[in-house]
Amino acid sequence: MINQLVRPFSLLLLFLLSLSITTQAQTPAQSPAPSGPPNITRILEKAGQFTVFLRLMGTTQVDNQINNQLNNSNNGMTIFAPSDSAFSSLQAGTLNALSDEQKDELIQFHVVPTFLSISQFQTVSNPLRTQAGDSRNGQFPLNVTTSGNQVNISTGIVNTTVDNTIFTDNQIAVYQVDKVLLPLSIFGPQTPTPAPAPEATKKKKAAVADAPSSDDTDSSGGVGLAVNVMVVVMSIGIGMYAAFVL
Ligand SMILES: *[C@@H]1O[C@H](CO)[C@@H](O)[C@H](O)[C@H]1NC(C)=O
Numbered sequence: 249m250i251n252q253l254v255r256p257f258s259l260l261l262l263f264l265l266s267l268s269i270t271t272q273a274q275t276p277a278q279s280p281a282p283s284g285p286p287n288i289t290r291i292l293e294k295a296g297q298f299t300v301f302l303r304l305m306g307t308t309q310v311d312n313q314i315n316n317q318l319n320n321s322n323n324g325m326t327i328f329a330p331s332d333s334a335f336s337s338l339q340a341g342t343l344n345a346l347s348d349e350q351k352d353e354l355i356q357f358h359v360v361p362t363f364l365s366i367s368q369f370q371t372v373s374n375p376l377r378t379q380a381g382d383s384r385n386g387q388f389p390l391n392v393t394t395s396g397n398q399v400n401i402s403t404g405i406v407n408t409t410v411d412n413t414i415f416t417d418n419q420i421a422v423y424q425v426d427k428v429l430l431p432l433s434i435f436g437p438q439t440p441t442p443a444p445a446p447e448a449t450k451k452k453k454a455a456v457a458d459a460p461s462s463d464d465t466d467s468s469g470g471v472g473l474a475v476n477v478m479v480v481v482m483s484i485g486i487g488m489y490a491a492f493v494l
C-alpha cells in the first residue's frame with residue numbers, strides 16, 4: 249500500500265528535479281550585468297593585449313561609431329580584434345603606408361554589423377559583408393569556413409582562425425584573431441593605373457639623358473620630352489637674342 253503511493257511520488261520528484269537541472273543549464277554562465285549599452289573600448293581595455301587595435305579605433309573614431317551603432321540598432325555586432333602580436337607580425341611600415349581613409353577601411357573590415365555566435369558562423373553565406381562595404385572579389389570580401397567550433401577566416405590575403413571569445417552577450421561578440429585581416433582592396437594586386445610618381449621620375453630621367461631613350465615607349469613621356477626640348481630651344485633662342493641686344 250505504502251509502496252504504491254511512494255512510487256508515483258518519487259517519479260514526480262525525479263521529474264521536478266530534472267526540470268530544475270535543465271532550467272539551470274539554460275541560464276547563461278556569464279550574465280553580463282547590463283549597465284547601459286556595451287562599450288567596445290572598455291571591453292578591449294579589460295581584455296588587454298589590444299592596444300594597437302584600440303589606438304587605431306580611437307584615431308579613426310570607429311570606437312564611437314560602434315558604440316553608437318550598438319546603442320541604436322538591434323542587429324548587434326561582431327568584431328574580430330587582432331592582438332598586439334598580430335600587429336607586430338605585420339611587415340614593418342605597413343600601417344604607416346596607409347592613408348587615413350585606408351586605416352578607416354582596415355578597421356571597418358574587422359567589424360560585421362550583425363551579432364554572430366560561434367555556431368552561427370556555420371550557416372552564414374560567403375562572402376560576409378563587413379562595415380568596410382563592398383564584399384565583391386578584389387574589394388572587401390571576408391570568407392569563413394567552419395568545422396565544429398573551429399572558425400577559419402580568409403580575406404584572400406590572409407588566412408587565420410578565430411582564437412578566443414573575448415566577450416559575448418546577445419548583442420556584441422568580440423573574437424580575438426592572431427592576424428590582422430588585410431583586405432584585398434588595399435593589399436591585393438592593384439589594377440595597373442598610371443601612377444603619377446613613376447611618370448615624373450621617368451621625365452626627369454629623360455631630361456637628364458637629354459636624348460630620346462629607346463626604352464621610352466610611353467607616349468606621354470615622349471610628349472613631355474618634346475616639350476622639354478622646345479623649352480630648351482626657346483631659352484637658348486631668348487638667351488641669344490638677349491646677348492645680341494646687349
Ligand atoms: C567607453 O569606455 C571608455 C574607456 O573606459 C570611456 O573613456 C568612454 O567614455 C566610454 N564611452 C561611452 C559611450 O560610455
Ligand SMILES: *[C@@H]1O[C@H](CO)[C@@H](O)[C@H](O)[C@H]1NC(C)=O
Nearest residue numbers: 284285286315316318319320
Ligand atoms: C543611447 O541612446 C539613447 C537614445 O536612443 C540616448 O538617450 C542615450 O544617451 C544613448 N546612450 C549612450 C551611452 O550613448
Ligand SMILES: *[C@@H]1O[C@H](CO)[C@@H](O)[C@H](O)[C@H]1NC(C)=O
Nearest residue numbers: 393394395398399400408409
Ligand atoms: C582551418 O585552418 C586550419 C589551418 O590553419 C586547417 O587545418 C583546417 O582544416 C581549416 N578548417 C576549415 C574548416 O577550413
Ligand SMILES: *[C@@H]1O[C@H](CO)[C@@H](O)[C@H](O)[C@H]1NC(C)=O
Nearest residue numbers: 374375385389391402403404
Ligand atoms: C569567398 O567565397 C566566395 C563564395 O564561395 C568565392 O566566390 C570567393 O572567391 C571567396 N573569396 C575569398 C577571398 O576566399
Ligand SMILES: *[C@@H]1O[C@H](CO)[C@@H](O)[C@H](O)[C@H]1NC(C)=O
Nearest residue numbers: 393402403404405406407408
Ligand atoms: C588560404 O587558404 C586557402 C584554402 O582555404 C588557400 O587556397 C590559400 O592559398 C591560403 N592563403 C594563404 C595566404 O595562406
